[in-house]
Amino acid sequence: MRISPLLFVPAAAAAAFAVAPAALAHEAGATVNVTAGKPSNFAFTLSAKSVPHGSITFKVTNGDSAGLAHDFKLCSAPAKSTSASSLPNACAGKATAMIGKGGSATLAVTVAKAGNYEYLCTVPGHAAGGMKGILKVT
Numbered sequence: 500m501r502i503s504p505l506l507f508v509p510a511a512a513a514a515a516f517a518v519a520p521a522a523l524a525h526e527a528g529a530t531v532n533v534t535a536g537k538p539s540n541f542a543f544t545l546s547a548k549s550v551p552h553g554s555i556t557f558k559v560t561n562g563d564s565a566g567l568a569h570d571f572k573l574c575s576a577p578a579k580s581t582s583a584s585s586l587p588n589a590c591a592g593k594a595t596a597m598i599g600k601g602g603s604a605t606l607a608v609t610v611a612k613a614g615n616y617e618y619l620c621t622v623p624g625h626a627a628g629g630m631k632g633i634l635k636v637t
């Protein structure tokens with residue numbers, strides 16, 4: 500009877516370890532690499548089109564061949580429609596600083612709710628020119 504409580508400890512520890520890796524991965528959050536100005540001047544290339552909700556870090560690099568400055572903003576409210584022509588050219592949200600040619604910046608956000616979130620460049624005319632899109636948060 501004195502030994503049995505001890506025997507239960509390793510089993511409990513093993514169960515905790517089995518759960519830990521998935522929980523840690525979720526807490527660490529997603530990283531999305533963003534290139535502004537690719538594949539064309541008024542476009543973004545994202546390394547992922549869909550990420551889990553929670554912490555999201557965007558590592559944004561300006562790869563614009565024409566040397567235009569850009570930023571990257573994620574809108575805080577889910578998009579009403581995902582059709583490219585109906586996406587607004589401005590929104591409330593969180594943006595990087597303006598990034599010059601060849602520069603980079605990081606944007607860390609927390610998205611608590613799943614949904615389709617628009618991202619865009621805030622330089623006047625750029626989003627209207629096509630510099631916007633949808634990131635799916637699951």
Ligand SMILES: [Cu+2]
Pocket residue numbers: 568569570620621622625626630
């Ligand atoms: Cu831009």
